[in-house]
Amino acid sequence: MAERGRTQAGGGRRRGGFSLDVVLLAPIGEELSVLLHRELDRGRERWTVPYEAPLPGEALLEGAQRIARAALGAEPAWLEQVGAFADGRRHPAGTELSVGFVGVVPQDLALAVGDDLGWVAASALPAIPARQREIVRQGLDVVRVRLDHAPIAFSLLPPTFSLSDLQQMYELLLGRRLHKASFRRSLQAAELVEPIDEWRSEGRGRPAQLFRYAPSRKRKDRRAVRFDLLGG
Amino acid sequence: MAERGRTQAGGGRRRGGFSLDVVLLAPIGEELSVLLHRELDRGRERWTVPYEAPLPGEALLEGAQRIARAALGAEPAWLEQVGAFADGRRHPAGTELSVGFVGVVPQDLALAVGDDLGWVAASALPAIPARQREIVRQGLDVVRVRLDHAPIAFSLLPPTFSLSDLQQMYELLLGRRLHKASFRRSLQAAELVEPIDEWRSEGRGRPAQLFRYAPSRKRKDRRAVRFDLLGG
DNA sequence: GAAATAGTGTCTCTTAGACACTATTTC
DNA sequence: GAAATAGTGTCTAAGAGACACTATTTC
Numbered sequence: 092m093a094e095r096g097r098t099q100a101g102g103g104r105r106r107g108g109f110s111l112d113v114v115l116l117a118p119i120g121e122e123l124s125v126l127l128h129r130e131l132d133r134g135r136e137r138w139t140v141p142y143e144a145p146l147p148g149e150a151l152l153e154g155a156q157r158i159a160r161a162a163l164g165a166e167p168a169w170l171e172q173v174g175a176f177a178d179g180r181r182h183p184a185g186t187e188l189s190v191g192f193v194g195v196v197p198q199d200l201a202l203a204v205g206d207d208l209g210w211v212a213a214s215a216l217p218a219i220p221a222r223q224r225e226i227v228r229q230g231l232d233v234v235r236v237r238l239d240h241a242p243i244a245f246s247l248l249p250p251t252f253s254l255s256d257l258q259q260m261y262e263l264l265l266g267r268r269l270h271k272a273s274f275r276r277s278l279q280a281a282e283l284v285e286p287i288d289e290w291r292s293e294g295r296g297r298p299a300q301l302f303r304y305a306p307s308r309k310r311k312d313r314r315a316v317r318f319d320l321l322g323g
Numbered sequence: 324m325a326e327r328g329r330t331q332a333g334g335g336r337r338r339g340g341f342s343l344d345v346v347l348l349a350p351i352g353e354e355l356s357v358l359l360h361r362e363l364d365r366g367r368e369r370w371t372v373p374y375e376a377p378l379p380g381e382a383l384l385e386g387a388q389r390i391a392r393a394a395l396g397a398e399p400a401w402l403e404q405v406g407a408f409a410d411g412r413r414h415p416a417g418t419e420l421s422v423g424f425v426g427v428v429p430q431d432l433a434l435a436v437g438d439d440l441g442w443v444a445a446s447a448l449p450a451i452p453a454r455q456r457e458i459v460r461q462g463l464d465v466v467r468v469r470l471d472h473a474p475i476a477f478s479l480l481p482p483t484f485s486l487s488d489l490q491q492m493y494e495l496l497l498g499r500r501l502h503k504a505s506f507r508r509s510l511q512a513a514e515l516v517e518p519i520d521e522w523r524s525e526g527r528g529r530p531a532q533l534f535r536y537a538p539s540r541k542r543k544d545r546r547a548v549r550f551d552l553l554g555g
Numbered sequence: 556g557a558a559a560t561a562g563t564g565t566c567t568c569t570t571a572g573a574c575a576c577t578a579t580t581t582c
Numbered sequence: 583g584a585a586a587t588a589g590t591g592t593c594t595a596a597g598a599g600a601c602a603c604t605a606t607t608t609c
Contacts, residue, residue, distance in 0.1 A: 109341070109420065148419075151409045175407040175422040177383045187380075188341065190407040190420075255561070270599055272563070277597085296560025297606035487588070502572055504590070509570085528587025529579035 109188035111151065112142040112176075112223060113158045114230035115167060116193065116264075117201035117210060118247060123263050124210035125227060126162060126201075127219065130183070138211075139183050140223040155192035162208060163201075167194030168246035171237065173230045180221035189222055193230030195264075197247045214266075235265055242283075245304040251287060253299035254278070282307035341420035343386045344374040344408075344455060346462040347399060348425065348496075349433035349442060350479060355495050356442035357459060358394060358433075359451065362415070370443075371415050372455040387424035394440060395433075399426030400478035403469065405462045412453035421454055425462030427496075429479045446498075467497055474515075477536040483519060485531035486510070514539035 115126040127138040141162045145154040151172060159167045173191035182189055201210060211217065213231060216224070237243060244260040258274050278284060285305035292298035347358040359370040373394045377386040383404065391399045405423035414421055433442060443449065445463060448456070469475060476492040490506050510516060517537035524530035 145409075148411070150411060151407060151420075172406055174404055175383060177377075177422075179380070179382060188383075188422075190409075253561085271561090272600090273598055275562080280597085292607065293560075295558075295608050297562080299561060485588085503588090504573085505571055507589080512570090524580065525587075527581055527585075529589080531588060 108144050108186055109190060110142045110182065110184035110186045111145050111154045111158055112140050112182075112189045112191045112226050113155050113162070113170075114140055114173070114191065114193040114227050115159060115162065115196055116213070116231075116234065117196040118198050118260065118263050119201060119210045119212075121263070122212040122214070123266070124201075125213050125216065126196075126204065127209055127211050127217070128162070129207045129209065137183075138217045138219050140219060140227060141208075142182075142184055142189070142223075144184070144186075151190055152192075155194070159192075159194055163196060163204060165196075165200045167196050169241060169243050170194035171233060171241075173226055173233050176222050176226055178222065178225070180225065182220050182222040189226065191226035191230060193233050195234065195243055195247055197249075238264055242304060242306070245283075251289065251301040251303050253291060253301055254284075255299055257284070257302070340376050340418055341422060342374045342414065342416035342418045343377050343383065343390055344372050344421045344423045344458050345387050345390045345394070345402075346372055346405070346423065346425040346459050347391060347394065347428055348445070348463075348466065349428040350430050350492065350495050351433060351442045351444075353495070354444040354446070355498070356433075357445050357448065358428075358436065359441055359443050359449070360394070361439045361441065369415075370449045370451050372451065372459060373440075374414075374416055374421070374455075376416070376418075383422055384424075387426070391424075391426055395428060395436060397428075397432045399428050401473065401475050402426035403465060403473075405458055405465050408454050408458055410454065410457070412457065414452050414454040421458065423458035423462060425465050427466065427475055427479055429481075470496055474536060474538070477515075483521065483533040483535050485523060485533055486516075487531055489516070489534070 117124055117126070126141065128141050130137045130139060141158055143154070143158045143161070145151070146157075149157070152170065155170055155172075156166060159170065170192055171194070173193050175188060175190050177188040179187075204210070213227070216227065219227070234243060238261065244257060244264060247260055248256055254275060257278075258269055258271065261274070262269055283304065283306050284302040287301050287303055289301045290298040291301055349356055349358070358373065360373050362369045362371055373390055375386070375390050375393070377383070378389075381389070384402065387402055387404075388398060391402065402424055403426070405425050407420060407422050409420040411419075436442070445459070448459065451459070466475060470493065476489060476496060479492055480488055486507060489510075490501055490503065493506070494501055515536065515538050516534040519533050519535055521533045522530040523533055
């Protein structure tokens with residue numbers, strides 16, 4: 092916790108090394124949001140994706156986890172490499188190379204970030220360094236591609252959830268609406284969730300049955316969930 | 324051409340930098356093969372994936388192209404980044420970090436490599452440094468994933484080809500058999516090829532009509548080719 | 556009752572994959 | 583004719599997506 096707000100501590104202007112850049116995504120209200128760090132550069136406010144130099148001997152994923160922990164005070168629920176970026180575009184660390192990561196954070200953990208950090212809707216990012224903008228763009232793509240194969244959406248939900256919760260999470264991450272009946276059929280076919288004997292009422296409307304994530308081990312290469320567009 | 328056989332020229336033991344590792348794949352006969360470089364290390368023969376240090380100011384893809392050109396004397400037909408690797412495993416450059424690329428090379432270009440280079444079946448690689456083995460493994464995955472969306476198979480064929488040629492190339496790259504009728508239906512739906520008024524006889528059997536790669540511009544996000552298993 | 560949300564049944568259309576066939580060549 | 587390869591027609595099963603419906607709650 093003491094590390095919070097000092098995300099850039101190790102990210103000097105070391106020309107020889109490289110930076111680790113960590114795009115953290117969280118569902119904030121109805122928006123898929125990105126964690127940005129506010130820096131003051133000669134009196135001007137600048138936003139950056141959290142980054143730092145790697146530590147000697149540290150694996151890339153470990154370093155990305157460390158940077159995420161420094162920013163969040165907690166581990167992201169999922170974290171994966173996006174790639175290496177050295178296109179000559181501007182980066183605040185001054186390094187020629189950056190290795191990008193993307194991770195997701197559940198909303199409750201996301202809300203407890205420090206003063207100089209903020210969640211900004213991915214659809215309305217402020218100006219950030221060009222190389223980092225590319226990392227964010229590709230990071231969003233990585234999440235959307237991986238969504239079918241990794242339990243990213245589940246990791247953002249509490250242990251029990253309704254199928255409407257789950258569908259909304261998928262829709263938020265994908266940035267598009269899904270077809271309700273089809274979503275549920277696919278979920279059933281994928282054997283990913285298990286109903287529990289519990290219902291939750293949101294005030295208005297029929298109470299929703301709750302489920303928990305319980306993937307069937309039988310089919311490993313089976314696609315997780317298949318999606319349809321739009322929906323009633 | 325003068326560069327050939329000096330692939331490792333820039334790949335010293337610079338702890339501070341990183342290496343660019345280029346996995347080159349080619350269809351050699353019936354085998355999908357990887358280009359390896361033979362080095363002598365204290366009298367022992369060692370095989371490595373071509374690698375070098377990047378040049379200052381050079382974009383990653385440019386560097387990978389340069390390394391491929393040095394090894395092949397030609398550009399690969401397709402080249403894409405695999406990712407960054409710094410897992411602490413062994414790498415001949417001695418760097419902590421490597422950025423991996425994967426590319427493909429048509430057979431005719433592939434056959435003209437120098438003495439200290441050789442094409443080895445991907446299914447039967449010799450011992451290579453652990454980090455490079457991982458880059459090869461992930462590189463093969465990248466090719467297979469991209470095959471649906473990038474004209475990789477076409478880039479490995481001459482301008483005109485039979486549909487059986489094309490299917491065989493897909494099968495080689497994917498490492499599995501495809502279903503003939505389904506392959507052709509998918510190809511038709513994807514509007515990727517155009518028949519030309521020319522046939523080719525292989526000696527035995529009915530002559531095959533020749534086609535050329537002619538993607539329809541209309542549907543950009545349409546999946547390139549959809550595949551089925553096995554086949555008559 | 557209306558409004559809101561959860562959940563389902565059924566229809567159509569597309570496609571993967573199997574199967575079996577026809578077509579055209581060399582021997 | 584047989585063998586080999588190219589190419590196609592049809593059937594089935596699965597799945598996507600639309601549509602409309604039923605079910606259960608609050609107001």
